[in-house]
Amino acid sequence: MKNSTVLLVDDNADLRKLVSKTLTCLGNWQVETAESGLAALQFLENHRPDLILMDVSMPQMDGVATINEINKRQQWRSIPIILITARVQIHEMNQYRHLPIAGVISKPFDPMKLPSQIQRLLEQWSPTGENLRVAISD
Amino acid sequence: MIDNSQPLDFLENAPIALLQTDSSGNILRANQAARELLQTKIVNNEQTLKQLFSSPELGEEALLQLKNAGILKEFAAVFKTADGKLRHIVIDANISLNKQTGAEEYSFFMRDITASWLKQSQANAQFEITKVLVGATAIVDALGQICTTLCTLLSFEIGIVWRIDERANRMSRLVHKVVSETDKHDYLIARSVNVPLSLSTGFPATIWFNGKGKVYTDIEQYDTCFSEPASRITKTYPAVVAFPICIGNRIWGVISLLSTRATPISNELVTTLESIGYQIGNFVDRIEANEAYLKSQERYYVAITGSNDGIWDWDLVTNEVFYSPRYKSQLGFEENELANHFDTFRLLCHPDDYQEVMDKVQRHIDTKQPYEAEMRCRTKNGDYKWICARGQAIWNAQGRAIRMAGSHRDITELKAAEKTRREYEQRLLDSESMFRQLAENIREVFWIISARTDEFIYASPAFEELWLEGCDQLYKNKEVFFNPIIEDDRVRVRKALQGLMLGTDGQYGQGFDLEFRIETEDKEIRWIWSRVFPVLDKSGACDRLYGIAHDITEKKEVERRVSEFYSTVSHELRTPLTSIRAALGLIEGGMTGEISSETMEYVSIARDNSDRLIRLINDILDIRRLEANKLEMKIETVAPSQLLESTIDSLRAFAEERGVTVSFNLESQDRDIIGDRDRLMQVLTNLISNALKYTPRGGTVHVSSTNNGPNVKINVTDQGPGIAEEHMQGLFGLFQQLSCVENEFNTGSGLGLAISKALIEKLGGNIGAESRLGEGATFWFELPALESIEEQGANSTQTNCAPEEDREEEPALVLLMEDSDSIALILKTLITRTGYDCVRAANIAEAQTLAENKRPDLLFADINLPDGNGLDFVNWMHEKFAAQSIPVIVLSGAEANIGRVHHPELVDWIKKPFETEEILRLTKLRAKKLPRRLDTAKTTSTS
Incomplete structure (x- = not known):
């Protein structure tokens, strides 16, 4: 999986920079970024990433809503999505339980372990599977 | 040119009652509002102000004060209106000069405060009566005081109390108190000594028949008093009110207040008097218990001296x-x-x-x-x-x-007498505490349900404020209590009360707390907290149900806001920390280029501490959820080997960094345990990382799982400095850190062990530590093995091959409809452990076959099943076996949706993740048959 493309959706510019750096240096990923759910949807119209990393708390269209939009398009459903969020209290996690996602990575995370965490989640993922595995960052 | 009539017109139509007199009090004019207030036409110059007052002396006094001071402020008076009613009035007045005549004119502004006066006097009455009752020791004295107090406060002239005899044949007068000085009461006093208790007697016997307070104002309607035409009494007493003295639903006596003057009586007053009647009833009950107690004591002395x-x-x-x-x-x-x-x-x-x-x-x-x-x-x-x-x-x-x-x-009899005396003493204490409860918590809703009739026999006035329905409506129809409760809570509340009354659940013997929501007329939701407790009769059956309740809407709102606050704080703290931690991680990981070893050292310090801050935030959130009892647990089977391996794996890097080896071995033959995998990992991580921290470089931390009877025990042993005995005590408390340890190790939040303890205990296990100073420490926790629970179940099912004639003796059969194998296994274990038989269906089709063949006594239903919605099966089953009315416990991840079931009275709703105690409690409660006795089952199977 050399030079796979990942779409990183996060409204926080610092985070976009840090995650890009991490994945580029440690994981041989090519990282594209979007600062909102809407920008992500626009990106998807013309591109097909191998993975989407999605923040949950974003203004206007949040991560959950964006995932629901993505899921409406048959051709986008096979793209694995991983939530990367600071909202990981139990009542918040329960909201993700029925989402068609490959997993959740909690913020804050250790950048040095991020690529392997992503790899592990991707290995367990299948487009039809609904099992949610949660990777804990430490 | 100024028209003189204009200001007069203005005054005529002014919304405030105004009256003008000359300096000797002759009325010159009164405006419309004043005429309405006094219910009379006032003919100028023919009436004096004094005549309006209920006592002319008071009128005199008002005029005098006005003359002397030139002004009158908030003068309280009682006016008698033309139709004989009394109004409470506050008067302000001043003196002015008529420019045309040059004479002084007095202007009186009058406000009618009758309504608020009534309210005030009711509150006073309630207060004064409580005061009398708390201090009183003798029934007749107290009733006399009560009559006087009520008459004075509520403007009556005579108060009478009748006692109803044991057989309910007669009412005999116990007390009469005359407050006024008229001699008009001779007839009443003579007639009221002994009153036969029959309907034809009319007043006051009707009170006994109706069991409620009454105002006797309408002469036509109540045509008898003391078996004579009512007019004899009502002619003399235009104001008559009477109410019962109740001990529970027994009417002990009747109180009547009468007045020769018309006095205002509102419906609220009657309700207040009724509640006073209950209060007096409680008092009488207390005193009678006391008298019985004294009598029993007398017997005690006879026993001593007479032998x-x-x-x-x-x-x-x-x-x-x-x-x-x-x-x-x-x-x-x-x-x-x-x-x-x-x-x-x-x-x-x-x-x-x-x-x-x-x-x-x-x-x-x-x-x-x-x-x-x-x-x-x-x-x-x-x-x-x-x-x-x-x-x-x-x-x-x-x-x-x-x-x-x-x-x-x-002294055998003496001993027996002493025993009876103690029983009486207890009864006295009981009735006294009930009395206090009523007197002191008058602002809380307080109610009593008779278990025999399943009716509300009392509710305190506060009920009306919360439920917005009259107490008397409630006595007539108990649905008045349940109707405003929102649908999702109603069935639960109803079942809880019924369960308590029928005594179907032993653990309810002490009563329990309920929280439910009621919807007000304007669609507002109020949260109600309520404590309900049964009072048992001699045979141990429930006789009465007492309940108290109050509005906790605001508390709930605060709880919600606090929870929201924590969520926000958590998120707001995590977001910047994410950037800090990621940036430091990248620098430390060498992703940003080479840095000097000194810089590296400082970056590591920063990274260490941001890690520590993250752990602290997690721990604080955990503690807060534990304290709010909001920490939810999954129930699943966990293999200790897997738990140990993955936890140790995740800590491998940390161990290497500290130069400590982690070894582990499994002596428990990998018996599975029941618990929440993530939470168990959290506990074990905490224990192992503590051990790593305290073990010196080059040392070993040993992790093992061992069998301990029915439990699997996980041990974490370190080679640290050990823990002194005085520190062992508070080891699992909040913010505990061992002061004996050098500073460099003090890196935890101090919350880890407290959280671990709470988590393990919530999962039904134990946690502990053993150590001696200088010899390292072992921290351990243990949880019941799934297998041992299954064994219990298996033992009990062995006896299941009972011959046909024993069928009556069989325990309840539980049908378990659940598609997840692991949840089904756990539930089956729980159910058989309780002593019931259990069959499992993995889908609706299987469940239908099993239901038809086996006729279950109880159904556990999941909702999302591979071949449809579980609730449809529930409805199908209730229709098919309508006669059996099979109780159902729905297990669902979703909020209760009771509206979809056709027989909500048969359905309980448990939200996943569920608590095992809740499952066991409900199973016992709902299954109509008793569980088999597990201990007998065991002996048969081993013999």
Whole structure:
């Protein structure tokens, strides 16, 4: 999986920079970024990433809503999505339980372990599977 | 040109009642509002102000004050209107000069405060009565005081209390108090001494028949009083109100207040008086219990003094004893049946008491202190009697005791009397505490349900404020209580109350707390907290249900806001920390290029501390959820080997960094345990990382799982400095850190062990530590093994091959409809562990077949099943086996959606993740048959 493309959706510019750096240096990923759910949807119209990393708390269209939009398009459903969020209290996690996602990575995370965490989640993922595995960052 | 009529027109139509008089009080004019207030046409110059007052002296006084001071402020008065009613009025007045006539004119502004006065006097009455009752000790005195208080506060002239006799034949007058000085009451006083209790008597017997307070104002409607035409009474007394004194639903007596003057009586007043009636009832009950208690005490003294003592005389040298004939007959023996020797006593005295008696004898002989002992002595027919012995020894010149003589008194009855006395004392305490509860918590809703009739027999006035329905409506129809409760909560509340009344659940014996929501008329939701507790009768069945309740909407709102606040804070703290941690991680990981080793050192410090901050935030959130009891647990099967391996794996890097080896071995043959995998990992991570921190470089942390009876025990042993005994105590408390340890290790939040303890205990396990200073420490936790629970279930099912005729004895059969294998296994284990039989269906089709063939007594239903919605099956089953009305427990991840089921009264709703206790409690509660006794099942299977 050399030079796979990942779409990183996060409204926080610092985070976009840090995650890009991490994945580029440690994981041989090519990282594209979007600062909102809407920008992500626009990106998807013309591109097909191998993975989407999605923040949950974003203004206007949040991560959950964006995932629901993505899921409406048959051709986008096979793209694995991983939530990367600071909202990981139990009542918040329960909201993700029925989402068609490959997993959740909690913020804050250790950048040095991020690529392997992503790899592990991707290995367990299948487009039809609904099992949610949660990777804990430490 | 100024029109003089204009200001007059203005005054005429002004919304405030205005009256003008000349300086001697003759009325010059009154405006419309004043005429309405006084219900009369006022003809100028023909009436004086004084005539309006209920007492002319008060009018005089008002005029005088006005004359002297030139102004009158907030003068309280009572006016009598033209139709004889009394109004409470506040007057402001001033003096002005009529420019045309040059004469002084007095202007009176009047405000009608009758309504608020009534309210105030009601509150006063309630307060004063409570004061009287708290201090009173005798019924008649207290009732006299109450009559006087009520008459004074509510403007009545005479108060009468009747007592209803035991057989409810008559009402006899107990008290009458006259407040006014008229002699008009002679007829009433003569007639009211003894009143037959029959409907034709009319007033006041009707109160007993209706059981409610009443205002007797309408002469036409109540045509008899004291068996005579009502007009005889109502002519003299235009204001009559009467209400019952109730002890629970028994009417003990009736109080009536009468007045020769019209006085305002509102419906609210009647309700207040009724509640006062209940308060008095409680008081009477308390006093009667006290009197019964005193009587029982009297009996006690009779028992002491009236008995006929037996005499004994013991020769300490020969051990011969003279027992008097009374001594022997006391125990049922004839004169010649007992030998006159000490051995006789030794045989008769109860072996458990003998030694103590002899010790007392010895002490008397040694110290010359008076001798008295209580013991049981055997009678001829083998029963024991309680005996009180007293005696005195005789010492010879050498100081040696040679003889001892005394009495034996039969105190069996005394002991019994003492027991009854204690029972009465308890009853007294009970009724007293109930009384206090009522008197002191008058602002809380307080209600009583009779278990026998399943009706509300009392509710405090506060009920009306919360439910916005009258208490009397509630007494008529208990649905008044349930209707405003929102649908999702209603069935639960109803079931809880019924369960308590029927005593279907032993653990409800102490009562329980309920929280539910009611919807007000304007669609507002109020949260109600309620505590309900049963009062049992002698046979142990529920006699009454007491409930208190209050509005906790605001508290709930605060709780919600606090929870929201924590969520926000958590998120707001995590977001910047994410950037800090990621940036530091990248620098430390060398992703941003080479840095000097000194810079590296400082970056590591920063990264370490941001890690610590993250852990602290997690821990604080955990603690807050634990404290709010909001921490949810999954229930799943966990393999200890997997738990140990993955936890140790995740800590491998940390161990390497610290230069400590982690070894582990499994001695528990990998018996699965029940718990929440993530939470168990959290606990184990905490224990192992602590061990790593305290173990010096080069040392080993040993992790093992062992069998401990039915439990699997996980041990984490370190080679650290150990823990001193004085520190072991608070080890699992909040913010505990060992001060004996050097600073560099103090990196935890101090919350880890407290959280671990709470988590393990919530999962039904134990946690602990063993250590000696200088010898390392072992931290452990243990949880029940799934297998041991299954074994219990298996043991009980072995006896299931019962012959046909034993079918009646079979335990309830539970049908378990659940598609997840692991949840089904756990539930099946829980159910069989409780002593029921259980069959499992993995989908609706299987469930239908099983239901038709086996006729289950209880159904556990999941909602999302591979072949449809579980609730549809529930409805199908209830229709198919309508006669059995099979109870259902729905297990669902979704919020209760009771509206979809056709028979909500049969359905309980448990939200996943579920608590095992909740499952067990509900299973026992709902299954109509008893579970098999597990201990007997075990013995049969092993014999």
